[in-house]
């Protein structure tokens with residue numbers, strides 16, 4: 055479905071995740087963060103850039119793997135994006151919600 | 157004479173030994189299988205042991221009983237795989253050479269990954285039911301437990317049989333009802349996922365059942381530590397859940413052998429092509445069952461479907477032909493819901509579990525994603541099928557290795 059956010063029309067899935075990363079920009083990221091009640095600081099942006107880089111390289115994302123990334127430890131990741139940091143941060147970053155393996 | 161070597165004589169390795177001995181000429185191919193244990197455990201039985209539904213003798217048999225004639229069974233611990241030399245080193249120092257290697261070493265729990273999990277309360281008020289020892293110790297605890305806060309907890313995904321912790325919660329509800337003490341037990345299900353399960357339609361059905369059985373759910377909980385002194389689990393966000401009895405599913409990992417061999421990912425699972433089951437790094441190494449990193453359920457039923465497809469692929473590989481990219485992630489799991497009922501789910505990489513009928517479209521007799529007694533009979537029959545059909549590599553009539561779309565309400 056389509057959604058107008060920060061003056062840009064983007065396509066999102068039922069859960070509100072962008073389906074096309076090309077439609078993402080920093081203003082969209084800011085607006086998505088506001089929807090999730092997160093105020094973005096430079097630390098947030100470092101994590102978001104890291105997530106986007108991983109996604110571009112087709113590398114899987116998990117809390118465990120982010121904890122080992124040297125970008126942020128799990129404790130801080132939770133402080134930055136409280137209550138489900140992985141699903142919130144990936145939404146703001148404009149990348150798919152990581153599939154938790156079955 | 158060529159040599160095909162199978163690592164691990166659990167569910168998947170045993171099935172491959174049976175399939176391949178049947179399909180490869182004894183004059184051309186020697187087949188060996190290595191395991192460090194002598195006993196084969198029916199792991200789905202670990203779910204029933206704590207509730208006195210199964211006894212230990214129902215779920216333990218000897219490995220040798222299921223290895224066919226013409227396959228040599230070697231009892232030893234595998235120390236290292238040396239893929240560049242096509243060799244496997246054993247704990248006792250011997251080396252085995254192979255032409256084709258099948259990795260089927262499974263997955264096991266790693267409670268040491270979580271701070272405090274194996275602390276002072278381990279097997280006193282903190283238990284697992286993913287090992288025989290844990291499950292038996294929990295049975296003894298439950299027999300005398302007077303009630304309080306029961307917390308059922310998943311540490312992180314992926315885990316073997318991802319529905320087993322939910323089934324444990326449902327069976328606990330029914331167990332305490334039968335003991336006339338349900339009112340003394342407060343049951344909470346704590347999960348790192350956002351709901352009861354990973355797939356939306358099944359989550360909706362299961363969330364509903366949890367509610368109906370008065371089981372509380374705490375979701376998005378990523379555990380940081382078990383606090384043994386204050387008997388609570390604490391997550392990275394600071395959230396706390398107190399317990400009197402904690403039944404946890406620790407992190408699951410592949411065998412440490414993969415780390416020693418430089419063959420695993422960060423959880424010691426072997427990177428594997430999800431459609432052909434060939435290892436991503438070595439063309440004469442194949443992987444099936446819980447040991448691989450394919451994004452399918454870690455379940456015996458999955459290993460069964462994989463074994464049918466992998467047998468074909470190994471024959472193609474040996475014949476110098478291209479492999480078939482056939483495995484679709486097919487899984488088929490019964491979910492015990494307590495009080496003599498169960499649900500059935502059937503799904504693959506791309507299709508989530510939905511309602512419908514199984515295995516005959518429109519007929520059943522099993523119903524998908526709906527509680528029924530028939531499904532429960534199916535779950536109990538699974539143990540017989542496991543020992544008598546599955547391990548022997550016999551095809552289950554009417555159930556295909558690839559998922560059927562007919563009869564399902566997508």
Ligand SMILES: Cc1cc2nc3c(=O)[nH]c(=O)nc-3n(C[C@H](O)[C@H](O)[C@H](O)COP(=O)(O)OP(=O)(O)OC[C@H]3O[C@@H](n4cnc5c(N)ncnc54)[C@H](O)[C@@H]3O)c2cc1C
Pocket residue numbers: 163164165166167168169190191192193198199200201202203232233234235260261262263285286287316317320411413444445446447454455456457458459489490
């Ligand atoms: C509580 C519970 C409930 C379950 N319920 C279900 C269910 O209802 N339905 C279902 O389909 N599945 C269920 N499963 C999952 C199922 O049991 C597994 O998916 C299946 O057994 C995997 O088979 P495998 O051959 O890959 O591994 P395993 O059967 O675990 O075999 C691995 C073998 O490798 C050997 N090994 C490993 N490392 C070494 C080494 N270094 N040296 C020598 N030997 C080694 C081990 O000793 C073992 O025998 C359940 C599992 C659990 C724990």
